[in-house]
Amino acid sequence: MLSKFIDIAIIQGTIRMATPIMLAAMGAMVTGLSGIINIGLEGMMLLGAFFAVVGSYYFGSVWLGVAVALLSGLIMALLFAIFTMKFRAHIILIGITINAFALAITVYFLRDWFNVAGAFSDNAIVGFNTVKIPIIKSIPILGDIFSGYTPIVYLSWLIIISMHIILYKTPLGRHLRAVGENAEASETLGIKVKGIKYLAVILSGIFSSLAGAYLSLGQLTMFTENMSANRGFLGLAANIFGMGTPIGGALASLIFGFADSLAMRLQGWETIPSQIVLMIPSALPILILLIFSVRKKKELKNFKEENISKLLSGK
């Protein structure tokens, strides 16, 4: 019975669906650690998806498409940073506005530039080919799990590992974490707080637009309206669940990816209406965050009680 649900295909699906969430989670992590809440990851991802297709279409190259996507991410990130840090805009509102902006402008451009609504698909768009890693691809089971994805998937793994190394082993990483915890202290020690915050925001823009490029060039080769489908927010949730660490965020994203994958498989099942099944990927983060909070509360309570009884018995 279980094998109906868990098989190689689902594991592959999990990894694929988790990739954009993971990248968003890394974006959430970097900004979160430096003390910034970037709600606009969703919008940056959507714009990345759109501009990736635009770049690929016009330049006839998938990597140039990615480059255009990253450029859009960079620009949106700079706007976010400048508006919130220099122009004193409300940080949550700017995030929401970026999301609204992405939605409006992608639909506008879709109609204005390509004369389509809903989705844009064209043979001129160049998508990614899957990568077959020599040697590994021949290992039974593991080969299927680790080989055969499009490049951005592997790139995301690289990013996660690099983030881990940078955060915990380099001065930059330490400074980033210091800025988020006590910006004043960091400033007095000569750390360029503003520069670090800008860097964090820019990284989050690059990661989310990369995630968008993955959606429109890696998973499919087209752009559909609202393609990001809340994955930016799932990234935020994954980062919370992953306690602001790269590995934690990655694992949490895998769980969300699994839920997505599972929902897609169950859609074929006739006994449960597809709408109900599709609720799983949205309901899961809520459930997980709830369980997470309840655990935290309980831990604190137990810790408290322990200390009190130690005290009372000591007397």
Add this chain to the structure above:
Amino acid sequence: MKEFINNINWRPFIIIFLSLLLSLLIGSIFMISSGYNPLNVYLMMFQGAFIGKINIMNSLKNATPLIFTSMAVLIAFRTGTFNIGVEGQLFMGAIAAAWAGFSLEGLPSIIHIPLSLLFAIIAGALYAMIPAILKFKFNVNEIITTIMLNSIAFLFTSYLVNYPLRESPMAPQTPKVFESARLPRLTDSSQVSVGIIIAVIFAVIFWFVFKKTTFGFRTRVVGEASSFAEFSGISPVRTAFYGMLISGAVAGLAGGVELLGVHYRFVELFPTGLGFNGILIAWLGKGTPLGALFAALFYSGIQSGAMTVDWITSIPRQLSDTLLVLMVFFIAAEGMFDWVWPLKKKFLNKKDQKAGVEKNA
């Protein structure tokens, strides 16, 4: 009179005006690149928004739900929470009103309408209770939960409309609500209903509550300084919790009014974006009820205008959304206009100087 004028704080108005200018400017860039004359387009938009009875009625019709949703966003925001779930709560309210509208037979309008709207209000409030409890009892971030709940609401109503509440195998929609449940239309030629009047009344009520009542006062203290609120005997958690519920209730009401006033049945493609635009409009109105009222009227005007432009030219009607977002961007970034104030002072000083010289002459 002069004193009154001097006492008004002109800053926010100047910022709004400059933001509008900037947005129109950026919009023109898009238009020019598509080969249109921006002045013509904007003129067309203005006509489509405000000239002619049908256009005005249309604008009012668009404004109705937006006034409600911006109020919903405002009340939550005032207490320090972000209710992004207005979309979902609106949908729940709409379908609840639809159900009450097509299931309860034989009631006179005077009972059926308020009753159906009550269903909508309760549905919205209950749906908002979920993220409220999650936030206030379990400390779970409400932005993430409300966004997820929006998706769940869309899927759930879609399910209802495709299966249990489906009118016929023909189309995924509920039956039409009985005549007794429908909000009376204001004119025969357009879809605007008495809902707009209800909406304006609500906006005025909100204004009054915020400015003059102790409850409104408490919401502000909780939103501005929650430690202080707790200390002085105002419970931040209780106040914000109720704020969220009221927010959901008003969002549900928005859905109910939209359904009973315009569509008369719940369909798979029930309008989305009313909630998100409510957030933007609340901000456009500088976070005040009356401001949001005017912002909603203004926005729905340019929304109608943009539709007109869409029919005549090939400029997509998302133009209005784009302009709105751009305006909010600029209004939110107050610091952008810092260079204006010293200029204004200089200008006014010069004026006073001149006036002084003329007096003495």
Add this chain to the structure above:
Amino acid sequence: MAYAVEMLGITKYFPGVVANDSVDLKVKEGEIHALVGENGAGKSTLMNALYGLFQPDEGTIKINGEKVVMQSSNDAIQRGIGMVHQKFKLIPSFTIVENICLGSEPRKNKYFIDKKEEYKSVVEISDKYGLKIDPSSKIRDCAVGIGQRVEILKTLYRKANILILDEPTSVLTPQETDELFKVIRNLVNKGKTVIFITHKLREVMEISDTVTVLRKGKLTGFKPTSETNENEIARMMVGRDVLLRVDKKAIESEQKPILEIEDLVSTDNRGLVALNQISFEVKPGEILGIAGVQGNGQSELIETITGLRKIERGIIKIKSKKINRFSPKSIRETGISHIPEDRVERGLNLDATIEENLIVTSHDKKPFSSMGIFDFNKIEEYSEQLINEYDIRTSNSKNKAESLSGGNMQKIVVAREIEEDPDLLIAAQPTRGVDIGSIEFIHKKIIEARDQGKAVLLVSTELDEIMSLSDRIIVMCEGEIVKIIPGGIADEEELGLLMAGIVPDTLQSKMRREAK
């Protein structure tokens, strides 16, 4: 005689005020120099200029005889100046080593931190200057005194020769202060120069070689410590003879206590026990002072009494009624008012008007509102009246609270709380960061309240304040009551020892506990 620091003719303007007006400061090499003055006298401004945080508008700075212009604190650090601020600038989740080396981490292969090297350097400096710490422990797990050592180590790690200490003893027990003084003397023996900002005159006399006094931005005194005394310094600080003790009449109260606390246990925000079976009572017409160094449970005690913190075990009774599960609002309604220790976070809404801040605790009662609707005229009337009575310096009752000075902000809090006419007034650090004129006023009001028959619970880290106002004194240390003393009888040294938990009979029980 070589001067380590010479600041000559320093003048600095801020909007509306001359923070430093042609001030001279001359610090000899290897001396301990006290910089004294009340809040707002310009000491911090002067030192911030020395530390490169901004440039003076006029005047010159010479370090070791050489004229310097410092554009940032990095410049100051390059010149061997180190500053330990009053509010520590530490990262709680980082270790001591990570905190010390933050921003100047030793590198391995250019891009990576050499963790072994940084650990080694920290241990070296710590040994050299006798500042004992556990390098791998996280700051959030350390005591406050350790935090200060870390701050000093930070300056030494960056090769500071001139150390500026800003109010270093405000968070230390008298014993920890003694240890700090030992450290300072050791540093000076090793060739460092120390500038010591303080307003505690006793310490000035005890440790400094030279004292510079500032008042309202001007230099009012510069003398070798041996040639002056506390009273003279106080006069130079304030410009008139200062009443160091407040007059009050003695009381004897036989009435029933207003506040009764029995075996109270509560935890802090981390889940650690903060209050360990506290019991005491407060009677009407008396001022009970709680003495103790910051962080020994006083804050948690006040929070449990006022309903801002959960009571884990034990009972609190107000007027014989158990209030364990009462909300802050219900507790206020039993007749308690509270001047909180953090006026900015808890006591005021800075974004709101003075009026709103004055009526917030009674906003839902007559005459300010009825049936949920405000009467703005009555509110304005009431506010104007209080602004007069409490001498709050502002142009308009509708100004925002944030526009006021610290002392005036505190007066608003005091006015609001006292005007509630409570049976029990809780005053936590009521004169922290307040100018001397306002301090006198607030003390007067507290005594007035007591004379009117109210009970007053006073919590303060300022021993002077406790000793001059209290009828009885409770000393708290590590969440326990160490002793209860009738006011006139305690002396500062005994109080200091008690605050550190050292009393013949409890010393043994402490040792027993630690041995477990």
